[in-house]
Amino acid sequence: MAEPVIRVIDLWKDYADDLTNAPALRGSSLEISAGEVVALFGKSGSGKSTLFNLIAGLDHPTKGRIEVEGQDLELLGEKGRTNLRRFRLGFVFQFFNLLPTLTAFENVFLSLELAAKPDAAVARDALKEVGLAGKEHRYPNELSGGEQQRVAIARAIVKRPSIILADEPTGNLDTATGNQILDLLTHRCRESGTTLVMATHASFTCRYADRILRMVDGIVVEETSGEVLAR
Amino acid sequence: MKIVTKSFLRYLPRRLSLSLLQLMGVACGVAAVVGMTMSAITALASFTKAVEFLSGKATHSMQRPAGPTEESALAGLARDPAVVRFSPVIDRRLRLANGDLVRFLGVDPFLDRAIRPEIADAEVRPAKDNAAGALSFLLDDDAVLIDKELARQLQLSSGSLLQTTRGALRVIGTFSNPSGEPLVLMDIAHAQKLFTLNGFVDRVDLILADESGFRGRWEEGFLIQSGRQRSAAFSAMLGAFRLNLEALSLLALFVGVFLIYNTAMFAVLNRRRDTGILRSLGARRYEIIAAFVTEILILGFIGGALGGIIGYFLTRFLTALIGTSITDLYFFLRPEPSAWSNWILFAGVALGCGASMLGGALPLLEIVRTDPAKALSGRVAGRQSGRNAHRTSLAGLLILAVSTVLLILPRTHIYVGFAGVFGFLIGVSLLTGSVLVAIHPGLRWVLGRVGRLPGKVAAGNIRQNLGRTAVAVAAFMVALSMSVGLGSMIGSFRQSLVWWMESQLQGELYIGKIGEADVPESFYEEVKKMPGLGGADPYRNVQVLYRDVPVYVASVDASVVQRFTHFGWLKGGNENWEQVKRGGVVISESFSRRFGIKSGDTMTLHGAHGPAEFRVGGIFYDYTTEHGLLMMDRSTFLRVFGDHTINSLAAFIDPDNPHRLELIQEIKKKAEARGLPVQTQSQLRASILKVFDNTFAVTRSMRALAIVVAFFGIAGALLTLFMERRHDFGIYRALGFSTGQIATMTLLEGLGMGAVSYLLSMGAGTILAVLLINVINLRSFNWTIFFYPELGPYAWTAITALVASLGAAAYPIWKVCRTYPQMQIREE
Incomplete structure (x- = not known):
């Protein structure tokens, strides 16, 4: 079997400033291979976003180890983790998280600029691929929710990362738009061989995944199939 | 320009009204410093110029230790081998009929030519009725030369009469006077008559070849000073005055920097989410720092340039005030405001950028420390917890402790005292967060009684948005404390002066x-x-x-x-x-x-x-x-x-x-x-109080400017709160809050913050007054001012706080009335 592109081993996360609640992660472990489309299914507060933040190197685990593309995140250091996000990881958020002062084009171009590949044509092509040709100069507040999420997807895929982490990518969209977004995202990732990990609490998202991981109270408890979930 | 930087800078035009308020805050802070410093420099430079011009080429001066010098000494000087040149001088002040005081010099035109050649080159034009021409300077009892600027101001020319309290003097010519100090010249013999000084002169200006030999022969009974000693002695007289002007400038800068800190902190809180997004996309910390620094430097640059220009115009007003004070208290000085120079603009920009960097340092640290995961989750977005406020207060208490040590250290330099006072203001301002948490129930009760439900919500908003409100309240509190502190200090000083006059000035009449x-x-x-x-x-x-x-x-x-x-x-x-x-x-x-x-x-x-x-x-x-x-x-x-x-x-x-x-x-x-001239006891006391009030006119101007600066601060805070709560406004509207209720809520937020600032300033201002009296004044002037608590400064400051709070709330209320009826619950 190929070396996993993401490996999480016995991961714990306690928020120091939140002593009243149980740890957000309580010994989670998982492995994801290159090119896989994985759904991380669980209720709100089950620890999905915490796990994503840790995999992206945005936060530090209390205990445990994370390897991305074979590299231990803790050993990478701050600069190494920033480089990982800059070149190898793409992010899609539930609330889109576009910069409000930049146009659709600039939001996408920003990603290229950070990855040291500033090419306006590539940014425009990415927007065209997600169906936003002609809307490049609109600001986020001039776009619908679905359009904003398309910009976020373009921003994630434009730099051709090896992994995309999508945190509730349809959580703020209606079902029809959500399906369109998932279709676009998974299609694009499969086409380019990009690993896609989607955190979700909506079962319909799981239909787009090759593999489904269930998360309950901070632990990845089981690997299940779409049919089981549907039942 | 990098997109990261662009994403920050776009906030400036997008939030134009807020940017303008921030810009004006910086501009006013810089204007106060530029205006004050330039006026002080101009006045002191004018003083140096006047001293240099009047000393001319003289290397030394000689006079009796007290009072006029006998003319008989001149014969000895003429024979002394160390004396190259000498010129006896009568140096007095002359009051013109219009009430102005001018400098009056009585000189021997032949002896003085070697000392002050510029004066000797006076343009004497024979008037129709003055056939003697230049000789009339020697022949006519009332003949005077006046400087060209004075002649222009009084519209006098050769032959005109200069009306003075010592009678009319005939102008026979004019001369150039680069010192800028109005000057009247008369032949020394006529001057002796005019001032009833027959047989005496005020001093003798000398050019010496052998100082030590001369001192050996003349030091007994005479005061001999070199030009440098004279200049140093005059400068020493202005030492405390200059120090206080510098302190006032620093106070203005302090409020300015505080406001910039306030502004920068708002920017950090606004950009927290953006910072999280950028970090998640792989932006490095230094790229975000560069974007933030560029933003505050742009504000500093434009605000500083604007401040430089406003400061220049302020100089024209303050220079005259400082000149009047120096004339009243020390010696005659009428400084001319300095002409425009691009250096003023440069200084303003440097100050604006420097102050912006200083004020932005802590917020920058905050942005560096931003946890991207938390910023993205919105867990800390803009809301400072009570725990944070208490942590800040602990730092405040620590600074207060250090300041107390600085203030009670005996016999330290005055700058240590100033550091202690500034430390006190910083320490107190760091306590505001905890105070807002502590008084929240009381504020909620009061605002609830005044504005019912909107009042309660307003109190809650002040408590919930400590990150913004505590900083704005602190900045406003510092400005109001300055108003109370300076007002109480001036009031106490005035009362002490009145007590002093009542104890010493008991005569029925004062003549002369x-x-x-x-x-x-x-x-x-x-x-x-x-x-x-x-x-x-x-x-x-x-x-x-x-x-x-x-x-x-x-x-x-x-x-x-x-x-x-x-x-x-x-x-x-x-x-x-x-x-x-x-x-x-x-x-x-x-x-x-x-x-x-x-x-x-x-x-x-x-x-x-x-x-x-x-x-x-x-x-x-x-x-x-x-x-x-x-x-x-x-x-x-x-x-x-x-x-x-x-x-x-x-x-x-x-x-x-x-x-x-x-x-x-x-x-x-x-x-x-x-x-x-005769003055009754009450007239003399009134004239002393007038001098006193003139002296503090500069202080009052700075006090007013500090309030203006702080006004922009609190207005900016309210506007920021309004902008960030648009989402909340949608919810209020859905719940059925009317436009009037939301406007009331906004108004009460402003008034609530103003009221808390005022309450804090009552305590902090009183302590500031005590510190100014017992530390700064005592160390600067070596005199005891007795503290007289007066209602005036507190009442005046209360009115100021009320007006400033209402004024600051006006624009957000107008925005509420305009936009609230269209607001809806929006997606993030």
């Missing part, structure tokens, strides 16, 4: 005026003999050097003063005059503190016949000079200095004298017959 109109000795003898008069005190005040530092010596009639006045003594009572009657002195508190001299000590002064020793009989409170004043009996003064000049004569009449009023009228008549 220091520096303008001396009282002839014969008049004193005449008045003294008037039947029914309680006593007459011939007052002479003269500057001498003690330990090479300028101080003042006053001569009085100790018996009269002992009988009729009630000096405020640090120890003992009017029995202290007994020592004075026996040939000793009493000294002012400032003299005692400055030189460490106590009652019972012995001190030495250089008199006309060499060193003279005096025993100190007592120490009295005094506010006439911070340089130190010592008083001796006239008999002692005449023996030591041989100076018979009387600056003013105080006439005392027993209160139970049945002919009191008639006696007063008679003395007045006698004085007027001799052309001597």
